[in-house]
Amino acid sequence: MTTLTLAKAINEGLRAAMEQDPKVLIMGEDVGKLGGVFRVTDGLQKDFGESRVIDTPLAESGIIGTAIGLALRGYRPVCEIQFDGFVFPAADQIITQLAKMPLRSLGKLRLPVVVRIPCGGGIGAVEHHSESPEAYFTHTAGLRVVACSNPVDAFHMIQQAIRCEDPVVFFEPKRRYWEKADLDRDATPVPFDRGRVVREGRDVTLLAYGPMVKTCLEAAAAAADDGRSVEVVDLRSLSPLDMEAIVRSVRKTGRCVVAHEAPVFSGLGAEIAARTTEACFYHLEAPVLRVGGFSTPYPPSRLEEHYLPDLDRVLDAVDRTFAF
Amino acid sequence: MTFDASQGAEAPPELVQLLTPEGERVEHPHYDIDLTPEEVRDLYRDLVLVRRVDKEAVALQRQGELGIWASLLGQEAAQIGSGRALTDADMAFPTYREHGVAWCRGVDPVNLLGLFRGVNHGGWDPAEHNFHLYTIVIGSQTLHAVGYAMGVQRDGADAATIVYFGDGATSQGDVNEAFIWASVFNAPVVFFCQNNQWAISEPLEKQSRIPLYRRASGFGFPGVRVDGNDVFACLAVTRQALKNAREGQGPTLIEAYTYRMGAHTTSDDPTRYRVASELEAWKLKDPIERVKAYLFRNQLADQDFFDAVDAEAADLGRDVRKRCLEMPDPEPLDMFDHVYVEPHVLVAEERDEYAAYLAGFEGAE
Numbered sequence A: 001m002t003t004l005t006l007a008k009a010i011n012e013g014l015r016a017a018m019e020q021d022p023k024v025l026i027m028g029e030d031v032g033k034l035g036g037v038f039r040v041t042d043g044l045q046k047d048f049g050e051s052r053v054i055d056t057p058l059a060e061s062g063i064i065g066t067a068i069g070l071a072l073r074g075y076r077p078v079c080e081i082q083f084d085g086f087v088f089p090a091a092d093q094i095i096t097q098l099a100k101m102p103l104r105s106l107g108k109l110r111l112p113v114v115v116r117i118p119c120g121g122g123i124g125a126v127e128h129h130s131e132s133p134e135a136y137f138t139h140t141a142g143l144r145v146v147a148c149s150n151p152v153d154a155f156h157m158i159q160q161a162i163r164c165e166d167p168v169v170f171f172e173p174k175r176r177y178w179e180k181a182d183l184d185r186d187a188t189p190v191p192f193d194r195g196r197v198v199r200e201g202r203d204v205t206l207l208a209y210g211p212m213v214k215t216c217l218e219a220a221a222a223a224a225d226d227g228r229s230v231e232v233v234d235l236r237s238l239s240p241l242d243m244e245a246i247v248r249s250v251r252k253t254g255r256c257v258v259a260h261e262a263p264v265f266s267g268l269g270a271e272i273a274a275r276t277t278e279a280c281f282y283h284l285e286a287p288v289l290r291v292g293g294f295s296t297p298y299p300p301s302r303l304e305e306h307y308l309p310d311l312d313r314v315l316d317a318v319d320r321t322f323a324f
Numbered sequence B: 001m002t003f004d005a006s007q008g009a010e011a012p013p014e015l016v017q018l019l020t021p022e023g024e025r026v027e028h029p030h031y032d033i034d035l036t037p038e039e040v041r042d043l044y045r046d047l048v049l050v051r052r053v054d055k056e057a058v059a060l061q062r063q064g065e066l067g068i069w070a071s072l073l074g075q076e077a078a079q080i081g082s083g084r085a086l087t088d089a090d091m092a093f094p095t096y097r098e099h100g101v102a103w104c105r106g107v108d109p110v111n112l113l114g115l116f117r118g119v120n121h122g123g124w125d126p127a128e129h130n131f132h133l134y135t136i137v138i139g140s141q142t143l144h145a146v147g148y149a150m151g152v153q154r155d156g157a158d159a160a161t162i163v164y165f166g167d168g169a170t171s172q173g174d175v176n177e178a179f180i181w182a183s184v185f186n187a188p189v190v191f192f193c194q195n196n197q198w199a200i201s202e203p204l205e206k207q208s209r210i211p212l213y214r215r216a217s218g219f220g221f222p223g224v225r226v227d228g229n230d231v232f233a234c235l236a237v238t239r240q241a242l243k244n245a246r247e248g249q250g251p252t253l254i255e256a257y258t259y260r261m262g263a264h265t266t267s268d269d270p271t272r273y274r275v276a277s278e279l280e281a282w283k284l285k286d287p288i289e290r291v292k293a294y295l296f297r298n299q300l301a302d303q304d305f306f307d308a309v310d311a312e313a314a315d316l317g318r319d320v321r322k323r324c325l326e327m328p329d330p331e332p333l334d335m336f337d338h339v340y341v342e343p344h345v346l347v348a349e350e351r352d353e354y355a356a357y358l359a360g361f362e363g364a365e
Helices: A006-020 A044-048 A060-072 A088-098 A134-138 A151-163 A212-225 A243-253 A268-283 A301-307 A311-321 B037-062 B076-083 B099-104 B109-117 B140-155 B173-184 B212-219 B231-246 B276-283 B287-297 B303-326 B332-336 B345-359
Strands: A002-005 A024-028 A053-055 A076-080 A114-119 A144-147 A168-173 A180-183 A196-199 A204-208 A230-234 A237-239 A256-263 A289-293 B091-093 B161-166 B189-195 B223-227 B252-257
Touching: A002 A006, A002 A151, A006 A024, A006 A044, A006 A151, A006 A168, A006 A180, A024 A044, A024 A060, A044 A053, A060 A076, A060 A088, A060 B140, A060 B173, A076 A151, A088 A114, A088 B140, A088 B173, A114 A151, A134 A144, A134 A168, A134 A237, A134 A256, A134 A268, A144 A151, A151 A168, A151 A180, A196 A212, A196 A243, A204 A212, A204 A243, A204 A268, A204 A311, A212 A230, A212 A256, A212 A311, A230 A243, A243 A256, A243 A268, A256 A268, A256 A311, A268 A289, A289 A311, B037 B076, B037 B099, B037 B109, B037 B231, B037 B287, B037 B303, B076 B099, B076 B189, B076 B231, B076 B252, B076 B287, B091 B140, B099 B109, B109 B303, B140 B161, B140 B173, B140 B189, B161 B231, B173 B189, B173 B212, B189 B212, B189 B231, B212 B223, B212 B252, B223 B231, B231 B252, B332 B345
Parallel strands: A024 A053, A024 A076, A076 A114, A114 A168, A144 A168, A204 A230, A204 A256, A256 A289, B091 B161, B161 B189, B189 B252, B223 B252
Antiparallel strands: A002 A180, A144 A237, A196 A230
């Protein structure tokens, strides 16, 4: 058992994957000598060399496009997009090529490429460094989209993503990079397309992923003080969704709130609410509510505490489900 | 605003040519080629056969059997010359017009038609032929090729990668990123640009103020313009560039200067944007006629040979037509296959739901 941060857990997961499979490569901006701007790839180039940990030119489309070519040659590239807001130059390669080429080939080509994206706000950054673009990718068939919320999942999920034969967009909650947890390397991980109940409860279900899981756990603890039993499900897999886990929880509690940092409108919460309502219609005591970012571009950082759903806004939504 | 002539930007472009439009063999100081008569006859046969496949595909589209077709008419020499320069171990990344290169890589022409008929998005095994699937988004494949070449480099393999694109693609960000990547990683890749003068309706001057091959120098690797209607020159120049790549000398940009004698695709109407005299001028530089003239002039082939090639082409055309019409439509549920390699709960669920929906119609009229 070791205690490590979420950033270090991904680092250790990457290291383990690289040790197990010589075809695993890391590529991105500043991932080599510097070890990445968040130090997630720290020390890997020193140990695995420049041909396996590749400092790339500053061009995101180039990173994904060449990763596709490397995958066609039998490699398993793990690409780092430095910040969420910088993924859009690569969106064409991700959406029109990475997601679609396996089908285009009638299954003859596989693209086991992982696109790592530090996501979300809360670090006081300038524009384009705090976004939550997951819904752009969950809307794209051919991609798997996952989000880790804690060091233990991060360690296992990055390795599962690398072993996966499908392309995976891997979201990392950047404001949680420094959160610590105890890791048992030998524990059997949950399959990475499954959600997980991270706090059991009876009265209402909170669905969250990535950075919002911690916020929701804090909200559940606060609600418990008021005598309300809140269940928190960490979705982990955003595409596909683990509807089994969601439905099991919501049928039990009868109430559901989805929380994410991304704007509520056309966000992943909309899909979850629709599916949950359809599957749990006769069990619901109230409509599925959503709490998240507003329909504004991400604000200047002095305002981000108003934009990001915090404990109080989550609890406000919980309260509203009891008002019906 | 003008270029500073002292920097050479206005120097006349150089063109590598080994066979004139009249079929006369000429020398070039840097490039040479030594072909046996049989090899020349084989090139001629390739050129004629791919033109015949193309002609059949255009006819099939006109008759409603293909949704669309992108004709290679006029670009046969660029494609056969470069395609025949490849070794089996080399990998090629095409656009959607590389029917001649596909021929050289042993792809069954009927398999090219599936995409245009709408039965699949790509009907051949790229690994079997070392010929990637057609890429429709302009220029995307240049990055795939460079990445693939970086893999070849890591494998220490004795192979090069070639990527095809057009004059329009040179304006794409991906193509410029591919040039940068290839340059800084010294990737074993050949950029083969068929400058056919037209990006649908846009002439070259909408893409570039300088000859395209000169772009390479800004990226730090050699560029060369070759007569794209001269199969000898395309073969020689590509062979050399591939050799350089395999030997660790990095990328080359080849600009094959040619002409799209047909429409962009069967949906296009070139009479709206270009004059007939331009086409007439390029007809005099036809890539097939000059090889025929060379074979005649040097008594390397007789009339029986040309008749035999024509007969083979006719047979091929008939065969392609027959098998195109026999191509089965995919089953509705096929669209759910191969979206993911590993089990995917949502796709499986939707597939089952749609199967049940379809089953509800069984027996009903």
